[in-house]
Amino acid sequence: MRAIFSALALSLAMPLPGCAGDSSEAERAATIPVTVTMAGKVHVFNVEVARTDAEQDRGLMFRTSLPADGGMLFPFEKPRIGSFWMKNTLIPLDMIFIRGDGSIDRIAENTIPESLEPVVSGGEVSAVLELSGGTAARLGIDETAKVTWKDGK
Incomplete structure (x- = not known):
């Protein structure tokens, strides 16, 4: 899955890359x-x-399942509007859009498998965390949560 880096790209209706692999x-x-x-x-x-x-x-394209504690993180070099689609993604996902300070900008719950409709952050974000659809609701995670990780690359 790849983020589109500007709202302008969305307004020009450029094709959105999706979850793939x-x-x-x-x-x-x-x-x-x-x-x-x-x-x-x-x-x-x-x-x-x-x-x-x-x-x-x-991304998570063509996967038929994720572990309950699994998912994928999409870190960005610079904060930007995050925009994703679900092309060829076979399972629903919760997309958690994360600001630079670890706060949550938006949670898109249970995104529709294989949809070409853009799923867009509310503002500029530094990363997106994708989890199995329904995870946020099941665990009671909302926009008041804080997300952290150490990435040793």
Whole structure:
């Protein structure tokens, strides 16, 4: 999955790259822990990191499931409007749009598999965390949560 980097691109109706890739274990990235803290509760997810354009293009496409504590993190070099689509993504996802300070800009819950409709952040974000659809509601995660991770690259 790849972010579109400006609202202008959306207004020009440029095609949006989507979640892509195959689900073979050999192609999956190493995982890092991402912590979501809210109201005294801590949830730790072990997620793949999509650092390069190619990894972001591949994203979670063609996967048929995710572990309950799994997902994918899409960090950006600079904060920007995040825009994603679900092309060839077979499972619903919760997309958590994260500001530079770790606060949550927006949560798009249970995005529609294979949809070409853009899922857009509310403002500029530094990363997007994708989890299995329904995870945010199941764990009571909302926009008051804080998201942190250490990425050793």
